[in-house]
Amino acid sequence: MCDVDASRAASGDVGSSVTWVEHTVSAASGMAWRVPTGGFLRITDVEGGQTGDLFLVDAVDRSDGLSNGRSFDYNSSVLMSVGSKLYSSRSNVLATIISDDVGRHDFLYTPCSQEMYEIQHGAIGPHPNCYDNLTTALAGYSVPASTVTVALNVFMVASIADDGGLVVHPTRSIKGDSIVLRVERDVLAAVTSCPAAGCNRGATRPLLVSIGLTGPDVDRPSGP
Numbered sequence: 001m002c003d004v005d006a007s008r009a010a011s012g013d014v015g016s017s018v019t020w021v022e023h024t025v026s027a028a029s030g031m032a033w034r035v036p037t038g039g040f041l042r043i044t045d046v047e048g049g050q051t052g053d054l055f056l057v058d059a060v061d062r063s064d065g066l067s068n069g070r071s072f073d074y075n076s077s078v079l080m081s082v083g084s085k086l087y088s089s090r091s092n093v094l095a096t097i098i099s100d101d102v103g104r105h106d107f108l109y110t111p112c113s114q115e116m117y118e119i120q121h122g123a124i125g126p127h128p129n130c131y132d133n134l135t136t137a138l139a140g141y142s143v144p145a146s147t148v149t150v151a152l153n154v155f156m157v158a159s160i161a162d163d164g165g166l167v168v169h170p171t172r173s174i175k176g177d178s179i180v181l182r183v184e185r186d187v188l189a190a191v192t193s194c195p196a197a198g199c200n201r202g203a204t205r206p207l208l209v210s211i212g213l214t215g216p217d218v219d220r221p222s223g224p
């Protein structure tokens with residue numbers, strides 16, 4: 001547990017009474033936490049060049065997870081940044097982005113999966129992947145794998161060509177860049193460090209996830 005980081009607090013407008021708990025998500029792995037309404041979630045690219053997947057689930061209705069389609073609809077955009085609200089499949093607001101150093105995240109691609117590495121990259125044998133990392137981390141909170149659909153691919157850059165072609169580009173994230181979300185509903189939040197070399201400038205690195213809590217929530221456990 002650590003005191004609030006003044007510089008980041010300023011960029012994220014979280015106020016001065018927030019206590020941050022930091023967690024390192026190792027390269028190519030995933031973790032999950034319970035975050036209460038009014039809490040904050042900050043994802044930091046500690047080394048630069050690293051993307052990750054963020055998936056949110058309603059902590060009460062664990063069949064209701066993050067929806068890219070609902071979020072596109074209600075934000076009238078496929079690009080999420082400061083002010084964007086992230087919606088669930090049942091149209092509940094799960095979180096709002098309040099600070100964003102990079103300003104570009106993908107919300108089109110599904111989490112990378114074992115099948116993706118086999119189909120698109122010819123992988124033979126088990127390959128680390130975000131889908132398994134998300135579902136495994138959330139299973140610790142009794143979230144069924146079927147709830148996990150399209151994650152917000154933080155720091156990942158993808159573009160749509162005029163002919164509809166979808167192209168992945170290297171991330172623009174540099175060392176220390178972060179995105180901060182305010183949680184609008186009690187959620188279970190899972191974050192991965194993506195092992196797909198193509199969007200991570202050729203390597204896989206850890207991400208730092210900081211959970212910001214206020215008031216009595218500070219003393220409540222965030223684990224299962």
Ligand SMILES: [Zn+2]
Pocket residue numbers: 053111112129130131193194195196
């Ligand atoms: Zn991935």
